[in-house]
Amino acid sequence: MTSRDVLFAAVGLITAAAAVLAVTNRRVLHAGLWLVVSLGGLAGCYLVLGAELVALVQLLVYVGAVVVLVLFALMLTRSGGGEVDTSPAHRWLAAGVGAGMTVLLGGALVAAYGWDTREVAGPGNEHIGEEIFGTWVWPFELLSLLLLAALVTAVAVATTGHSRDRAA
Template identity: 60%
Template sequence: MTSLDIAFLATGAVTIAAALLAVTTRQLVHSALWLVLSLGGLAGCYLVLGAELVALVQVLVYVGAVVVLVIFALMLTRAPIGPSAEHSTSRLHRALAAVLGAGVSALLLAVLLPLAGREAVARTPVDSSALAGDLFGTWVWPFEAISLLLLIALIGAFSVSRLAGGQTGGPS
């Protein structure tokens, strides 16, 4: 085993552990924070594999935007920080989810394990400057326009939630 293999296994183990904790914890905020670690670990896996641009996009889009949006939605809806009976499921539902997860894992292993014994594919270095040039040259203004539109929608949702909270007599 090379040092890259060991680094990949370590980041993969952290990613899997954080993903399992993200879906099994009973506290919503802790789940979102475990999701941050899981997505960051996945970006680490991409870095070890030599896909720096994909790792950067993973951090920017998923860790930087999606998780922040989830945490913002939790704060906006005033979701309880600790465990609550409203957000809990029955043991039957948890058992069915575990069986379904085990079935999907078994299917994935049945497909991927036969591929593990094959020889390693020769890796060719890829220059991502052309993709980066297109992404940050040609498509930068549409990307910025979409981000501005999403920011306006987020501010509008926040304003509407505050207005609706004030009209119904709820806490503001």
């Protein structure tokens, strides 16, 4: 075991533990805060694996913007402190889906790479940039189109509601 293995195991454990706490917590706002820890831990995993750019973008976008928006919505609707209880059937179903997904992804990884360890050297920042804006430029641009459509729809939904209110 190298020090990198130990570091990766530690960050991975933190990520997984925070994720479990985020899912099992009854108070929604606490679940959101554990989600912050989990997503931050995931950024740490990327960093340990040498993918600096991916790690920082993860921190900037998911932690710094997406979860902030989630927490903001919780505070706005004042539902953050409330206790959330789901039915046992619901929980078992969710656990089943989660376990199935884990087995599926783990199986795919083992099938693809086997059990032996591999040297990981994260791609350089320039390389990622060239790949995104070279090989994968069309999917990338299509994604931005999708986000634009979502944005326009959100504005449409919000404004049509307003005019109906005013007319009533």
